[in-house]
Amino acid sequence: MQLVIFDVDGTLVDSQALIVAAQREAFAACGLVAPTRERSLSIVGLSLREAFTALVGPLGPVEELAEAYRQAFGRLRADPACEEPLFPGIEGMIRRLAAEPDILLGIATGKSRKGVAHLVDRHGWDRVFTTIQTADDSPSKPDPGMLLAALAETGLGPADAVMIGDTTFDMLMARAAGIRPIGVSWGYHPVPALWEAGAETVIDDVEHLAPLIGLRQPAGAAAHG
Ligand SMILES: [Mg+2]
Numbered sequence: 516m517q518l519v520i521f522d523v524d525g526t527l528v529d530s531q532a533l534i535v536a537a538q539r540e541a542f543a544a545c546g547l548v549a550p551t552r553e554r555s556l557s558i559v560g561l562s563l564r565e566a567f568t569a570l571v572g573p574l575g576p577v578e579e580l581a582e583a584y585r586q587a588f589g590r591l592r593a594d595p596a597c598e599e600p601l602f603p604g605i606e607g608m609i610r611r612l613a614a615e616p617d618i619l620l621g622i623a624t625g626k627s628r629k630g631v632a633h634l635v636d637r638h639g640w641d642r643v644f645t646t647i648q649t650a651d652d653s654p655s656k657p658d659p660g661m662l663l664a665a666l667a668e669t670g671l672g673p674a675d676a677v678m679i680g681d682t683t684f685d686m687l688m689a690r691a692a693g694i695r696p697i698g699v700s701w702g703y704h705p706v707p708a709l710w711e712a713g714a715e716t717v718i719d720d721v722e723h724l725a726p727l728i729g730l731r732q733p734a735g736a737a738a739h740g
Contacts, residue, residue, distance in 0.1 A: 518646075518671050519612055519728060520621035520662065520694070522680035524559050525702030527605050528634065533588065533597040534559055538570075540587035541580050547571070556703040560625045560682040562655035585627075592633070601638070602701050604721040613643045615730065619669055621646040623661040623678065623688070628652070645669055657687035662694055677728060683712035697727060 524530045535555045542549040549555070550570055558566040563581040571577065591597045612618050622644050624631060628651045635641055646668045648661035666673060673693035678685055681702020689696035690713040698709035698717035709717050718724060725731075 516617055516619060516669075516671060516675060517728060518619045518621055518665065518669050518676040519724075520623050520646075520665055520676060520678045522560060522678075522682070522685050523622060523624040523626050523631065523634065525556075525681035525704075526602075526679060526685075526699055527609075528599045528601055530559075530599040531556055531703065533591055533599055536591050536594075536597055537584050537587040540591070541583035544583040544587070545576050545579050547576075547580075559703045560656055560680070560684045562625045562650035565655040566625070588630075599634070602721070606638070608721045608724060609640070609643060611725075611730075618728070619645040619671075621648070621665045621669070621676075623648045623656070623665060623680075623685075625650050625656060625684075656682075656684035657691060659688055659692035662688060662692035666692070666694075679724065681709075683708050686712035686714045689713075697724070 521527055524534065535552055538555045539549040554570065558569045561569065563584060564577055567575070567577045567580040567584070571580065609620070612620055620643055622631060626649055628649045631647055631649055635644070646665040648665050653660035653664055662676070662678060666676060677695040677697055678689035679697045679699060680686065681699050682704040686696040686698060686709055695715050696713055698706070698714035700706050700717055700719040706717050716727065718727070
């Protein structure tokens with residue numbers, strides 16, 4: 516049995532429009548100048564308090580920003596301009612992995628439980644993920660807490676798990692838990708940073724995940740190389 520754990524933002528869903536817009540509103544609500552888009556995206560994956568501490572420092576209005584962000588995020592999620600599309604190939608890969616008898620799926624995210632529930636509901640993913648670890652239950656990435664909880668919940672050891680994510684926080688968290696860290700290039704952190712943070716490999720197409728976790732090519736795929 517193998518546990519395949521996914522990060523959400525920047526790995527499964529492209530949530531940058533929503534995240535950047537919600538950060539802008541939060542900073543405006545607190546009378547502060549919003550960070551650049553690049554800087555906004557650099558903290559995606561951290562839990563809210565850690566994210567805003569990274570942006571304004573520990574002496575800044577971290578709690579006020581986090582609260583304003585939560586409110587803005589909830590409101591903006593209903594805005595079609597802030598849609599959170601799945602990255603290419605994700606839907607198919609999730610369905611394929613979910614159908615494998617020897618694979619369990621998990622989520623480890625800086626999103627709230629509510630945010631993940633919204634996502635699961637929207638994509639019809641109920642019963643797809645065996646373990647869901649969120650910012651509400653564990654310390655922020657890169658603390659290994661979420662992954663240790665996922666292992667405990669599924670009864671598997673670190674050697675039986677992989678963590679797939681787009682940020683250095685995911686790679687560091689996986690290393691700290693003794694789990695294989697697999698980076699993805701389509702998210703919010705630069706690829707060299709993922710290697711530096713200990714990525715075992717970095718994939719640029721979700722299809723490349725299959726051989727890494729020992730799955731055979733689906734019938735018909737071989738002809739295309
Ligand atoms: Mg991410």
